[in-house]
Structure formats: structure tokens, C-alpha cells
Amino acid sequence: MVQKNRLKRSDFIFIESGDAFQPFQYSVGMEGSRFFAELRDHKKFWGLRCPSCRKVYVPPRKICGPCFKTMEEWVEVGPMGTLSAFTILRFPFIDPETGEKKPVPYGYAFILLDGASTQFQHFLKIDPDWPPAIGVRVKPVFAENRQGKLSDILHFEAA
């Protein structure tokens, strides 16, 4: 007998991927390593300046893309900056480092550090007495125990 090629909705099977995961060891490279070491050891921000267009990249990288030039001139920038864009998030994400949910609401921001040409991204502290706005001044708050990664900065807040 020919069976009809038809299933009830409840008959469809799904296969879960389970707890399998793909671990990675991302190289930070020469420029990124120095950037994070300065954050960790001196709470300082350093960028690289393009010899051609003079743009200052923070975090630093080897190449200025538009000029296709390698960069070697280190420039200290910040720690103060100006808020260029922000959002207040009402849904959580799972912090990949801790596996815990980031409490909501939290702020996320693009910050133009003084002396930098590129936007630095980080969390923005939410403070009922300080409604954020594009163009306001902000400063970083550092973690006590710094390890040479982005979470060495807790967030930015009103300067």
C-alpha cells in the first residue's frame, strides 16, 4: 500500500545540538596585545596613528585600510571621551566569559575617546540622575583586578 507523504505537526522530529561547542583561541596580535597590556597595567588607552591620513585607530590594528599603510606611531588617547551613540537594552545577553545573564536594563555606547578617530565600544552606566545624550562627556571605570581584556573596563559613566 502506498503511504501518503503527510505528517501531523506533532510527528516532526527535531535533533538538538546538545552542549557541544567550538572552542577558539583567538590571537590578539602584536598591536592588540600592547593595547590590552596598557589597559591592564596602567589603565591607559593607546592607539596607532596612520602616517598618511593621520587617523588614530583605537583599539589599534596593523593596517590603515583606506591608505593600505602599516602603522607604527603609538598615541595615548582618552581616558575621557564623548558619547557618539547609545542604546538602553531591555533584553539580556549571556556573557560568554561568565555564562551569566547581563542584568537589564543596561546601556551600550560608542565613545569617541579624546584624540582617537574611531569609536570605542563599551557598556554605559545607567543613572536616573544622568540621562545620557549624544555629545556628553564620559569617563571609564576600571575593574580592580585587571587581566588584559575588554572587561578590564567595567563601563563608561558621566564625567
Added chain:
Amino acid sequence: MEPVAIIGVGQTAFSPNRKDQTYADLVYEATAAALSDARLSIANIDNIVTASNDFFDGRTISSMAIGDACGAAFGGGKSISTVEGDGTFAAFYGLSRILSGNYDTTLVVAHSKSSEGDLRLLTNAFFDPLTERLLGLDWVSAAALQARVFLREKNIGNIECGNVIVKNRANGAKNPKAHLRKPLSIDEALRSPLLASPLKETDVCPSSDGAAAIILASKSFAQKKSERPIWVRGVGVCADAPLGERNLAESKALRLAAHQAYQMAGIDNPTAQIDLVELSEQFSYQELLWLEELNYRNLSRVNLSGGCLSAHAWIVSGLVRMIEASLQLRGQASNQISNAKRAVAHGQYGLCGQSHSVWVLEN
């Protein structure tokens, strides 16, 4: 086909772990080397095709992370596109773009860093998640099945595979870019521990970090701007059925790709008409299997660079074959033979060589 030329080549050294470099840094190194080799600047490059794999790089659309490094952002931005697969497939796309008549030059660049991920898990993820992945197969165990079938069918023994290892490792020892630079004796090759029978440790290529780049050019551009163009006289690309649905003792896809390339280049007796072959063999037996399908019998003229058994970065190694073949035809290879006029370069991708590309190159 209007001939297209390879006018610049560049590759990083291949090593187990370039911890000091991001993959974008490796892409820049290869790109800058190819530009310098061609005596061109990034301003001369009309468009870019990259080759990468998001799983290997551990991020989505990983090719966007190398835009600065390969010059895609230069001067306000260039046309850039990406192939997920071996660099030779990106080269085929680059060649097509030139033949469209819209571009005079194409930069093709490929990268990967095996050191950043877990290769067993990454290649296990090549498999169907519903029916295969859960069984734990990866690139080595899949190849063991192919080796078993091919070696039995052709009545090939350990010694023949061991001879391939010894030859390629001896050639690799002369190649300053190679990952493994120590020659291996036949005893060492045969006595190494089993990984997945019949494959032993020495049958398997190393997994390296590295990048490679070539610059392709139209005939008119190459004739005007290049002192030593290498001409693409024939090319063929073909994909095969999935692992469980093809005869593992042969490679129909490679046979068809070779047929296309040979026909285009006017080759009817490959062994007599081709001076050298650079082959993408991830395993010793694959050199013998691929050569059957290429119908090439002169084993001593195969993988003069050391082949993949001496250096193998995923995605990158096919492009390295094109580079090493070009260097032979320019008289600049590390293990140079005399009077090389015509070479074949081969790239493959997927489990047990699911897809192949064959390039006939001439000086």
C-alpha cells in the same frame, strides 16, 4: 578562452602556531608580498576575491575582518567577494571576473589558522548534523575509509605510500616556507603510530597557520605591466557527490576537472606534456589517487615544493600549489628543475576531496 596571467605571488611561512599574528596580519603579509612581487601597488588592483571559512576563523562573515588587510578599503573601497573553500576556487572566481571584461586585475587571497580552533571538532562539523556528526567522524577518520577502499582496489601497499611521504618531506626540507623541514626515512614513515587504520601519523599532512595571495591579470594588462607573466592555459573545476554516495576508490570530480583543463590546454599525453605537478594531497595515499585521475605517471616531478605533507594550511594550500608551480615556471623555486615550461596545479576541498580544481600553467 582569452588567457589570463598570474603576475604576482606571495605566501607567508607556514608554521604550527603564529600566535604573534592575527589572521588579518597574515593576510596583509601575503598581500604585500604578492604586490611587491608584481611590482604593483594596491591602487593597481581592480577587485579582490578572498577565501576563508567562518568555522575555522570562529566568527561569522570572517572575510569582513580582513578587508583592511587585503586592501579592500583602499581609496574608499573596492569590490570584494568571498569564496568559502580552497583558494583555487577563489582564483577561479577571480579569473571569471577578469574574463567578464570588467576588471584588469584581481587579487586572490586565502588564509587560515588551525592553531586557533580544534581541528577535530571543526572538521566533524563538516558532516550532516542529523545523520553523521554524532558518530564522531572527522577529516582523518573519513580519509581512513577512502584509503582503505582505494589501496585495496589498486592493490597498493604501505611502501608506495611511504615513498610518497619520504619524497615530499625531502622536497619540503629544501623549501624555506614549509612547516615540516626535516626529511623522513622510509623506516620512520612506516613505523609511525596508527591514527585510524590504515592511516599512520606520517600519512597525514600537518595543519599549519598561514596565508597566500596571487594577482591575476588580463592579457593586455599582463603584456604591458608584467615582466614574467605565467599564463593560465586551461582550468577545470568539478564537485563530487557527498562521502557516502561516491566510489571512494576513484575521484570522478578530479577526472572531469582534469579533462576540462587538459582539453582547453591541448594536452592529450599529460606525462609527456607536463613538466611538473603541484598536488593538494592531505594524505600520502591521496597523491597516488589524484595522480591516477590526472593520468600523470612521473612521480619524481610531483610536489617538488614538498606538497601538503610538508605544509598545509586549510583553504590556503591550493593557492600555494599555484604559487609553487608559477615559481618553477619562472625559474625561482626553492627546488628548481631545469627547463620547466608547463605545470599543473591542483586544489581540493571537502572530505576526501569532494571538490577539485585543475590549472594548466605555462611561462
